[in-house]
Amino acid sequence: MEMTTSEYKEMQKEQLFRKLSKEEKNDEFIAIESKTFFQSVKAEFTKNKRAVFGLIVLVIVVLMAIFGPVFSPFSYEDQNIALRNAAPTAQHPFGTDKMGRDIFVRILYGARISLGVGIVAAIVNLILGTLYGGIAGYVGGKVDMVMMRFVDIIYSVPSMLYIVLIMLWLGAGVSSIILGISITCWIGTARIVRSQVKSLREQEFTMAAFVLGASSKRILVKHLLVNAMGPIIVNITLMVPQAIFTEAWLSFIGVGISAPKASWGTLCDAASELIMVYPMQTIYPLVAICLTIISFNFVGEGLERALDPKRKR
Numbered sequence: 001m002e003m004t005t006s007e008y009k010e011m012q013k014e015q016l017f018r019k020l021s022k023e024e025k026n027d028e029f030i031a032i033e034s035k036t037f038f039q040s041v042k043a044e045f046t047k048n049k050r051a052v053f054g055l056i057v058l059v060i061v062v063l064m065a066i067f068g069p070v071f072s073p074f075s076y077e078d079q080n081i082a083l084r085n086a087a088p089t090a091q092h093p094f095g096t097d098k099m100g101r102d103i104f105v106r107i108l109y110g111a112r113i114s115l116g117v118g119i120v121a122a123i124v125n126l127i128l129g130t131l132y133g134g135i136a137g138y139v140g141g142k143v144d145m146v147m148m149r150f151v152d153i154i155y156s157v158p159s160m161l162y163i164v165l166i167m168l169w170l171g172a173g174v175s176s177i178i179l180g181i182s183i184t185c186w187i188g189t190a191r192i193v194r195s196q197v198k199s200l201r202e203q204e205f206t207m208a209a210f211v212l213g214a215s216s217k218r219i220l221v222k223h224l225l226v227n228a229m230g231p232i233i234v235n236i237t238l239m240v241p242q243a244i245f246t247e248a249w250l251s252f253i254g255v256g257i258s259a260p261k262a263s264w265g266t267l268c269d270a271a272s273e274l275i276m277v278y279p280m281q282t283i284y285p286l287v288a289i290c291l292t293i294i295s296f297n298f299v300g301e302g303l304e305r306a307l308d309p310k311r312k313r
Helices: 005-016 037-047 049-071 103-139 141-156 159-170 174-185 187-200 204-211 216-227 229-252 264-272 280-307
Strands: none
Touching: 037 049, 037 280, 049 103, 049 280, 103 141, 103 174, 103 187, 103 216, 103 229, 103 264, 103 280, 141 174, 141 187, 159 174, 159 229, 174 187, 174 229, 187 216, 187 229, 204 216, 216 229, 229 264, 229 280, 264 280
């Protein structure tokens, strides 16, 4: 028997407006919980075991560098000639050096200098590189060309030459190393930010902000730089181990931190004279340098994966 038009419409109405069962009420339930950007980055970062390991190691190193020398009965410069090159004991966990100074305390104090150099260089890199690259990428045109040619001129001279010349002018010290590293450390970040800003300024949200009357400063800071923070954070994270290695190398060759201050590089330099007799005095600061640099690289790798949506599975 064929169904009439009125009967067909009546059947459709009953199906559309019928009471749903308990099972059907949850058909539109979203199984994936909504997350904020920070929650998403945190969840992706914690999945990376190497990144979590690196973060834990860095936290331990920083806490030991801050509080270790404070609670130690010894200072980094206290000498005890009667205990020269002593073996590790409960009182001196890493033994003593050729001047009778506690190696463990000197490594902790050296962590302050090495990490301080790396963190200050990273801050300078963040501020100068982000502002310089952001302005060049947003303004574009002749301003961009002039600013980037200035960057090319600075980059054409080896960074080590800047450091050595500044240290010859101001003398060896932490401030000289930081100033020398800061001259060129921001160039890589500036180029990355410039490229990101030039790409983002062509997007629809930038045009929408401009049409709504947002100023150039607000568009650059609130819209473009915020959306480019992923590559910036990764680059800043990788800048710290680079600065630490530069300071350690300069101190090792004798043109960095001057005695009696201790950095990881000066500890390696002082222990290298006795490496055939007391090799552990060289191994301790080398392990500290390698472990810190590897941990920063692990954290940088984890942040790169967490902040890049294209690489998320």
